[in-house]
Amino acid sequence: MTIEVKNLVKKFGSFAALDGVDLKVNDGELLALLGPSGSGKTTLLRIIAGLDWPDSGEVSFNGEDALAQGARERHVGFVFQHYALFRHMTVFENVAFGLRVQPRAVRKDEAAIRSRVKELLDLVQLDWLADRYPSQLSGGQRQRIALARALAIEPRILLLDEPFGALDAKVRKELRKWLRSLHHEIHVTSIFVTHDQEEALEVANRVVVMDKGRIEQIGSPDDVYDNPATAFVHGFIGESIVLPIQIGDGAIRLGDRQLDLAADGLAPGASKLFVRRHDMLVGPPGSGAFEGAVQHVRNFGPVQRAEVALSGGETIEIDAPRDKELRAGDTIGLNPRRYRIFAG
C-alpha cells in the first residue's frame, strides 16, 4: 500500500499544525516521522488514520481518495502512545475486538477468531498472558498487545504514535529492535511518530524530519545525519557545534578572525557554521581553522569531551578520541573534517 499526501493544511485556531505537507510513502516501507513536540507529526499521523481531518489537501491510499472514508473504513491499524487498551477486557478479548465487531457477513466464526488471536499473541510473544487484564501487564507488554490488536484486522497500513514514548529506556531499546524485526516479518507499510532521533535512525528505512508543520527533510537515516538539508535538521539530529559567522569578500570570519575555510559559492552576510562534535579534529596550535584553549575535559567511554574557548570568543564542546590525552590549559588547533554552512 502506498500513501500519498498532498499539500496538507491543518490549523488549530491560528496555530498551523500542518502548513502544506507533501509526502509519499512506498509500499512496505517503515517510515519515521521525527520532530520536536508541536512539529505536526502526530497531527499528520492522525489525519492519515482518519482520526482528524485536514482543512485542505489530499490523502490517498494506492491512488484512491482516503479522505472520503472514515477511520472505520480505512483499515488502518493505529497504536497509541498510552496503549488505549480496553481495560474491562482480557488481553485475548482486546486482540479479538477488531474481529468481533466486523459486519456479520464477513465475520469469522469463533474457532477462526480464536486461532487468529492465538497466532497474533504468538507473534508478539505474549501468548501466556491471554487471560490477564491490561492493568496486570507492564508497559512494554501493553504496547505489544496494542500492536497485536491493531494487526488483528490485517490493516493495510500500520500507524504508531510515539509507540515507546511512555516506556523506560531499557524496554524502549528492546522494543525498537523487536519492532524492526517484526516489520521485517510482516512487511506492512508502517509509519511511526517519534521525537527521539536515535529511535528514528535505528528503526526506520526512511526518516521524515518535521518542524513547525513543515517537512524539513526526507531521507535515509544516513542521509539526514550526514547531509542535513537545513540548519534545523543539523541542529536537531546529532549533537552539533553552531558558530555564528560572517561571509564577505570571499572569506569566512568568526568574530574578527578569518577562518581558513573555502567560501566559494556562499551568499555574503551573517550565517551559521555547523560541525558535529566528533568532526572537529585536534592538532597542534596554529594547524587548523580554529584555535582555542581547553577549559575542561571529561571522559565518556571511548571519547573525551573537551570544552574549548575559541580565540574568536565562543566556547564549544568537542568529542575527541582518547588516544591523544587533552588537558585543561592546553592550546590546540581545531580543524573541521566536515562542516556545513546555512544562511541566517
Add this chain to the structure above:
Amino acid sequence: MGLTLSWLSVIILIPLAGLFLRSLELSPEQFWNILSSRRTLNALRVSFGLAFAAACVNLVMGSIIVWALVRYRFPGRRIFDAIVDVPFALPTAVAGVALTALFAEKGWLGAPLAALGLKVAFTPVGIFVAMIFIGIPFVVRTVQPVLQDLDPEIEEAAGSLGASRWQTIVRVILPSLAPALLTGLALAFARAVGEYGSVIFIAGNLPNVSEIAPLLIVIRLSEFRYADATAIAVVMLVVSFVIIFAVNRLQRWAQSRIPAR
C-alpha cells in the same frame, strides 16, 4: 478499626437494633396482620415501585447529562454542572412545594399537561416526578468522575478497529462505566425510597393510591400506633437492604472485570 466500629455502632447499628427490638413487641401474627393489610401493602408498592422506576429513568437521563457535561464544551456548561447539585442542596420541602406549584392544574407545566389529559400533581405520577427530581444528582455525580477518567482514545481505538459508534458504546464505553452506573442507580433508588419531604406535598396522599410508606409510618406514629410504625419500618429496612446488597454484588461483579489500575 475500633473507632470505625464504635462510630458505626453509635450512628447506624444501635438505632437499627432499637427498631428491631421495638417490632419484637408484636407477636408474629400481629406483625403479619399489619403487613398484609391492604393499606400497608399498597404504600410499600407505591414507594418501592415508583422509586425503582424513577431510579431507572435517572440512570438513562443521568448518563446522557453526564456525557454532555464531560464530553462537550458549550456556553454555560459550568452553570449546568452546578445546577445538577440543586436537588442535593434544596430543602426537600421547598422542592416539594415548587414541584407542586409547577405541576398543579394551573401551574406552568401542569396546565399544558392537564390539557393533554395527564394529571401530575396529587397523583402517583407526581410522586414519580418528585423522585426523579431528587435522584438525578446521584447518578450524575457518581458517573461523572469515571467518565472523565475514561480516555477518549479508547473510542478512537475502537473506531479504527472497525467498530461502529453503537458497537463502541455497547462494547467499550458502557462496560467501562458499569460499576459507576450501578452505584448511581442504587443511590438514586435508596434516596427515592426514603424521600419524604418533597413527595408528600405533590402526592395527594390518598391511602392505597398515592400514599408512600414513610408517610404511612408518620401517620401511624401520630395515631400512637408505634408498633405498626416500626413493623412497616422494619420491612422497608429489610427490603432496602436486600436491594442495595444485590446491587452491591452486581457492582462487585462488574468491578472484578475491571481490576484496579
